[in-house]
Amino acid sequence: MIATWTKALLLITFTIVPPSTLLASDSTKAIEIATERKKRDLGWESSEASVTMLLRNAQGQEAKRALSIKSLEIDGDGDKALTVFDSPRDVKGTAFLSFSHALEPDEQWIYLPALKRVKRISSRNKSGPFVGSEFAFEDMTSYEVEKFSYEYIGEEEVNGEECFVIKQVPQYEYSGYTSQKVWIDKSHYRVQKIEFYDKKETLLKVLHLKDYQLYEDKFWRPMRSEMRNVQTRKSTYLITEKIDFNTELSDGDFDKNRLKRAR
Amino acid sequence: MKKGWVCCALFVASNSYADIEISGVVGLEQRYFLQDALYENQERSYSSAFLMPELYSEWNGGTDTLVVKPFYRIDQHDNERTHGDIREFQWAHYADSWETRVGIGKVFWGQTESLHLVDIINQTDTVEQVDGEAKLGQPMVNFNYFSDFGMFSIYAMPYFRERTFQGENGRLRPPIAIGEALYESDDEERNMDVAIRWQSSIDDWEVGFSVFSGTTREPELVTVLSADGEPEILPFYAQIEQVGVDLLKVSGAWLFKLESIYRSGQTENFAALVTGFEYTKQGVFGSRYGLGFLAEYQFDEREDNFFAVGQNDLMAGLRVMVNDIAETEMLFGFVQDLEEQGTYSGFIEASSRLTSNWSWKLNGYFFSSDDIEDPYYFLRRDDHVQFSLEYYF
Numbered sequence: 001m002i003a004t005w006t007k008a009l010l011l012i013t014f015t016i017v018p019p020s021t022l023l024a025s026d027s028t029k030a031i032e033i034a035t036e037r038k039k040r041d042l043g044w045e046s047s048e049a050s051v052t053m054l055l056r057n058a059q060g061q062e063a064k065r066a067l068s069i070k071s072l073e074i075d076g077d078g079d080k081a082l083t084v085f086d087s088p089r090d091v092k093g094t095a096f097l098s099f100s101h102a103l104e105p106d107e108q109w110i111y112l113p114a115l116k117r118v119k120r121i122s123s124r125n126k127s128g129p130f131v132g133s134e135f136a137f138e139d140m141t142s143y144e145v146e147k148f149s150y151e152y153i154g155e156e157e158v159n160g161e162e163c164f165v166i167k168q169v170p171q172y173e174y175s176g177y178t179s180q181k182v183w184i185d186k187s188h189y190r191v192q193k194i195e196f197y198d199k200k201e202t203l204l205k206v207l208h209l210k211d212y213q214l215y216e217d218k219f220w221r222p223m224r225s226e227m228r229n230v231q232t233r234k235s236t237y238l239i240t241e242k243i244d245f246n247t248e249l250s251d252g253d254f255d256k257n258r259l260k261r262a263r
Numbered sequence: 264m265k266k267g268w269v270c271c272a273l274f275v276a277s278n279s280y281a282d283i284e285i286s287g288v289v290g291l292e293q294r295y296f297l298q299d300a301l302y303e304n305q306e307r308s309y310s311s312a313f314l315m316p317e318l319y320s321e322w323n324g325g326t327d328t329l330v331v332k333p334f335y336r337i338d339q340h341d342n343e344r345t346h347g348d349i350r351e352f353q354w355a356h357y358a359d360s361w362e363t364r365v366g367i368g369k370v371f372w373g374q375t376e377s378l379h380l381v382d383i384i385n386q387t388d389t390v391e392q393v394d395g396e397a398k399l400g401q402p403m404v405n406f407n408y409f410s411d412f413g414m415f416s417i418y419a420m421p422y423f424r425e426r427t428f429q430g431e432n433g434r435l436r437p438p439i440a441i442g443e444a445l446y447e448s449d450d451e452e453r454n455m456d457v458a459i460r461w462q463s464s465i466d467d468w469e470v471g472f473s474v475f476s477g478t479t480r481e482p483e484l485v486t487v488l489s490a491d492g493e494p495e496i497l498p499f500y501a502q503i504e505q506v507g508v509d510l511l512k513v514s515g516a517w518l519f520k521l522e523s524i525y526r527s528g529q530t531e532n533f534a535a536l537v538t539g540f541e542y543t544k545q546g547v548f549g550s551r552y553g554l555g556f557l558a559e560y561q562f563d564e565r566e567d568n569f570f571a572v573g574q575n576d577l578m579a580g581l582r583v584m585v586n587d588i589a590e591t592e593m594l595f596g597f598v599q600d601l602e603e604q605g606t607y608s609g610f611i612e613a614s615s616r617l618t619s620n621w622s623w624k625l626n627g628y629f630f631s632s633d634d635i636e637d638p639y640y641f642l643r644r645d646d647h648v649q650f651s652l653e654y655y656f
Binding site: 088122128176232 | 288319370396513515516543549553586587589620
């Protein structure tokens with residue numbers, strides 16, 4: 001009797017509380033969503049965008065940066081990106097070249113036009129602010145599924161869109177975050193919102209992606225990315241003024257030896 | 264050379280579609296020396312103003328560009344620091360796997376921070392900045408080829424630029440102002456200098472190798488007696504051969520750097536080396552600040568060259584990145600001579616932005632030496648701070 005009881009109990013315990021399997025199915029669903037998000041954004045090849053960056057601190061002090069961003073999709077790897085500053089004027093012509101990778105460290109170079117110097121920079125500083133903004137270097141690199149582990153949280157409506165909510169934990173080294181909570185809409189698998197949690201696991205920043213536009217009948221791009229730091233009350237808006245997918249960009253345009261040409 | 268410019272100018276003028284983009288910087292600077300001058304005719308305080316506009320034009324869909332960048336500074340006392348230069352006047356043509364640059368331009372080679380041993384194309388504009396980072400425009404014909412194995416470059420330089428030196432009324436000089444240039448080459452400044460370079464990124468490495476043949480950029484100082492029996496210090500520019508290698512390795516938050524040269528043709532053949540690291544940490548103590556720690560060891564075989572200060576020295580530096588809207592940055596550095604305890608120098612370089620057009624810079628340089636043979640001995644009373652306010656347009 002007792003033996004069967006125990007057996008039954010064990011059986012019940014295993015069927016009712018299978019923590020590992022529950023997590024597995026949760027993460028499977030979340031991975032499916034993440035994979036679909038990435039899949040829907042494959043094949044854009046290259047793009048060239050004019051972007052305004054608007055920075056605001058808690059005292060309401062504002063600053064603007066004008067930049068152009070050239071991006072190149074790389075099959076089976078992270079993207080290549082070349083960011084060139086047009087303003088503020090003292091950094092005009094400064095170019096930032098980045099090869100992002102899923103789990104390997106990114107490769108980064110900066111070109112300083114006044115010195116005509118190309119400097120390799122350590123990509124370890126992923127958590128460092130990008131040009132004094134609320135965007136960290138790691139927020140600016142391309143999204144790859146393998147960069148995170150996933151957990152399905154539930155569903156919620158954001159910006160009038162029904163969204164999946166998933167938690168993603170960075171798997172690459174030296175991230176400034178313990179986790180990110182991501183809202184991905186059901187209609188097109190576009191990211192609508194991200195919450196970033198710091199090393200103390202408290203909410204650090206909230207990113208809202210707005211005004212999505214469809215390009216080439218396939219690729220959605222947000223025209224506004226609004227990042228708010230809830231701890232410091234500083235914010236940075238990235239506003240896409242123009243984006244073009246019919247570029248003739250090739251690997252050669254993303255060569256550190258050719259950064260001097262950037263303008 | 265002149266004919267080339269006229270052709271260039273005509274070419275642009277004849278192309279009515281070429282838009283000319285004008286940008287640049289204008290600034291005021293105040294230098295203040297902390298101690299009384301060591302030599303006659305020197306002052307405590309120097310005001311100056313400078314202007315550096317840049318004209319840019321491109322045509323043929325951006326495959327041809329022209330940059331014209333003149334520079335002029337007016338100094339209150341030092342008539343040698345009141346000087347002008349054509350920093351750039353260069354036509355560039357870009358193709359997929361190669362490019363040419365013809366005219367006056369600037370090139371930077373190397374990886375280290377405290378010394379630039381390998382960097383040899385451009386002459387240093389000494390009067391402009393104490394740290395040696397300001398360079399004079401170099402006339403050249405340059406061809407670069409891009410391959411899967413890196414970039415190959417060749418330079419032909421038909422005209423030599425003499426190093427600038429402080430005048431009689433300037434600080435930061437030997438007891439008497441440095442005089443007219445002497446050359447080894449019979450062609451003097453018209454000697455044809457040539458250089459080749461290969462540089463490549465190989466995984467975590469940045470690698471460069473270069474060879475230079477021609478007039479040395481770094482003169483040797485010779486003391487002579489003038490016709491009326493007065494001593495004079497003159498810069499002598501020998502013909503040299505120099506090979507250089509520069510390396511950088513990225514390893515996590517660490518950058519390991521090395522530059523080394525071997526030069527022959529001057530009074531003594533010699534090797535020199537600078538090597539060290541930079542370690543960067545963002546978000547220190549949970550703040551927004553970033554810190555960079557730098558250390559570099561400098562070695563030079565030469566015993567008695569006025570410009571070879573890094574004979575057996577150690578530089579330690581701290582970079583502070585405030586990471587604010589104004590992108591405020593500070594760099595503190597200290598260089599200790601490992602052989603003469605009393606010989607050291609220090610510097611502070613800070614900068615920030617006021618608006619998107621206005622910036623300020625605050626620099627301080629401090630020298631100490633009780634070794635009468637050391638170059639810093641001449642500068643031991645030339646500690647100074649300088650503040651500049653700059654408008655970028």
